[in-house]
Amino acid sequence: MLDSTAAVLLARTARAQRDGRVPSLVAGVVRDGGLAWSTGRGAVPEPHRDVQYRLGSISKTVTAITVLRLRDEGLLGLDDPLDRHLPGTPLGDRTLGQLLGHLAGAGSESPGQWWERTPGTTLDGLALSAADVVLPAARRFHYSNLGFGLLGEVVARTRGRRWSDVAREEVLLPLGMTRTTDRPDGRAAQGYAVHPWAEVTQREPEHHAEVMAPAGQLWSTAGDLARLGVFLLGDTGDVLAPGTVEEMTLPAGVDASAAGWSAYGMGVYVLRGADGTVLVGHGGSMPGFLAGLWVDREERTGALVLANTTSGLDGGLPAALLADVRAAEPRVVDAWVPEPSPVPLELLGPWYWGPSPYVLRAVPGGLLHLGGLGGPGGTSRFRPGPDGTWIGLDGYFAGETLRLDRHALTLATFVFTRTPYDPAAPVPGGTEGWT
Template identity: 80%
Template sequence: MPELLASTAATMLARTARAQRDGRIPSLVAGVVRDGGLVWSAGRGDVTEPHTDVQYRLGSISKTVTAITVLRLRDEGLVDLDDQLDLHLPGTPLGDRTVGQLLAHLGGATSESPGSWWERSPGTTLEGLRLSEADVVLPAARRFHYSNTGFGLLGEMVARMRRSSWADVARNEVLEPLGMKRTTPRPSGSAAQGLAVHPWADVVQHEPEHDAVVMAPAGQLWATADDLARLATFLLGDTGGVLSPATVEEMTVPAGIDSASAGWSSYGLGVQVQREKGVTLVGHGGSMPGFLAGLWVDREEGTAALVLANATSGLDHGLTAALLADLRAAEPRIVDAWRPSAAPVPLELLGPWYWGPTPYVLRAIPGGLLHLGGLGRPGRSSRFRPGPDGTWIGLDGYFAGETLRLDATALNLATFIFTRTPYDPAAPVPGGVDDAGWHVP
C-alpha cells in the first residue's frame, strides 16, 4: 500500500511526539490507516520495537467487539434487538430492557457494576455481582447513560447462548477471522505495563490488572497497533465475512445522544459516533487503570487513526481526530471518477415533486439508491433502498424505516403525498384540494 508523503509523516510524528511529552505519557503508539492497512505509525517514550506489536489494554474499545458478537447472533436469527434481556438472560433486574437498548446505552443500567470498582478489582461472576433494583437507575429508552454493566450483561448473554466463554466466542468468531491474533483477554507476549503518573512529579506507579470475569466484555481486551488497525478496516467495510457491510453500517447509525457533550456526540450499536468540524467519525475511546486508547474512522475518506498509551490520565483525546485532519489536509482522498449508471426506476419518476406547495426532488444516486430532498430550500431528506414489491425503504433522515411507493402521479410516503404539481387535483391529496384552485384572493 502507498506510503505517506515524508512531509505528512513528519507532521504526524511531531504531533504525536508533543502529545507524549506534554501529556507525560510513559509510552505512546499512534498510527494511521488508509487503503486497507496501517500506512504510518510511531512509538514514543519507552516502547519496545516493533512498536506495532506491543499490546496495550483497549478498555472500552472491547465493547465494539462485544457488539459484533451480539449482532452475529441477531444476523443468525437467534436474537432480535427488540428482545427483552430476560428472554436470553433471565433473572436480572434489567430483564425488561431490550438487547438494542443495552447496545446503545439506552437501557438505564447503572454505569458501574456494584461492589468494589471492577476496573481495579478481581472480577466475579454474574451471580457474584448481586445486581438489584438499585442498579436500574433510569427508565428504559429515556436518555443516553453509558453503562459498563449493560455490556457485561450482553457478553454474558452471548456466552450462555453460545455455550462458551465470551472470550472464546470473541476469539473464534471475531478476532481470529479478522486476523487479530495478538488481541487477547490478558497480556500476552510483548505488552506495556499499566502506569499512573504522579500529578506533581515525574514519577510513576504500577496500576493493577485483573481478570474482570463477567465485566470483561466491557473492557478486558489487550491489542497491538497492528490488530487495532485491522479493527479499523473492519469498521471501514472490510468485514472479512464476520458481519455483513450492511450490519456494520447499522452499527454506525446514531441511537443515543450524549447531551453532556459540547459537540455532536452520540452512540450507535457498540460504537461512538461524533461530528467534528463537518466530519463524522465512528469508533471508540477506551480507558482502564494504567491505559488509554482511541480508534476513530472516517468512513467517507476511508481512513482511520489509533492511539495506545500506558497512562491512567494525560492523553490528549483529540489526537486521533487531529491526525485524521492532518491526513485529510495534506493528502485528501482522490475519489473515484464519475461514470454513468442505470437509474433504478424509470427516468420519468425522477425530478421535481411537491409536498403541498413545497418543492422536492427525487434523484437516483450511486449504489442503486434513491434520494428525496428539498429543492432549492431545506427540507426533510432521506435515502431509500429497494424494498419488496417495488417499494422503497428509508435509510436515514426523517423517513428512516418508512416505505415509499411510487407511481406516475404521486409518491406515497408515511401518509405524505408528493405530486407532480403543487396540490394536483388529480392526485389523492389528503384532505382534498380547493375547488377554486390557485387564484388571486
C-alpha cells in the same frame, strides 16, 4: 505516507507523549486497508506495532459485533427484553438495543469493588439489585459498563461458551487480529500511573474482569487495532454485512455532556466536528492504559493510539492525526461514472408535497433520494424493497415505505404529486383548485 506528512504526524505524537508524561505510546494511521504509518515513543519496546496494550472500552465495539452477529442470524432481536435471554436481572424489561446504545438506564459500573482494579466475578457474584437501575429506559444516554457486561453474558449463553471465546473465534481471528487476547500474551506493556505533581510512576494492577470482560478486557496491538479500523471503514471480512456496520454508526443516544456534537450508535461513538467531519470509533481506559481508535469513513482513513498510563494523555490525539492527514494528503475521490437508473427516468425530478417542492433523484449504488427542493423538508435515501417498493435508509423517512406511480408517490400517509395538489391525483381531503 509522504515523508512530509510522516514528519508532521511524528512531531504531534512526540509532543503528546512528552506533554502527557506517558511512559510509552504507540500511534498509527490507517489507510488503504492497513497501518500506513506508525511510531512508538517513550519506553516502548520494538517492534512497536506488535506490543500489546489494554484496549479498555474499545472492547465494547467487539462486544457489539458479537451481539449483532446473533441478531443477523435471527437468534435474537434488538427489541428483545433482556429477560428473554438473561432472566433474573433487575434490568429484565430493558431491550438489547437499549443496552447497546447506553439507553437502558443501567448503572455506569457494576456493584461491589472497583471492578477495573480487582479480580472479577460471575453474574451471580455481582448480586445485582434495583439500585443498579438508575434511570428510566430510553430516557437519556447514560454510559454503562454494566450494560455491556450483561450483553456479553447474553452472547455467552446464546452460544454456549465464554464471550471471549466467541469474540476470538467469530470476530478477531476472521479479521486477522491474532494478537488480540483477553489477557496479556507475549510482548505486552506494563501499565503505570504517573504522579500528578512529580516525575514518578507506580505499577497498576491487572486482573481478569470475568463477567465485566466484555466492557473492557481485551488487549491488542497497533497492527491488530488497525485491522479493526479497516473493519469500521467498510472492509468487514464477512464478519458482519456492510449494512450492519452502517447500522452500528447511526446515532442513537446523544451524549449531552460532550463539548461538541456526540452520539452513540451500537458499540461506537459518532462525533461530528464543527467543520462537519464525522468520526466513528471508541476510546478506552483501564488502570494503567489509555487507547483510542477513530475513523473518518468519508476520507477512508483512521487513527489509533495506545498508551500505558492511567491518565494525562490528550484523548484528541487520533482526531488531530486525522486532521493532519486530511490537510496534507486529502483523499482523491473515485471518478464519477454513469450507471443505470433504478427506476424509469420519467419518475425522477420534481414532485410536490402539497405546495412544497421536492425532487426525487437516482443516486449511486442503485438508491433513490427524496429531498426538499430549495427549501426545508424531510430528506431520505431509499433502497429497493419488496414488490417494487422502496424502504427509507436514513433521515426523516427511515424505515418508511415509498411507493412509486406515474401520477403520485405515496410515503407513509403523504401523497406527492407532479403539480401542487394535482386534482387528478388521489390527494387526501381532495382539492378545490387554485384561484
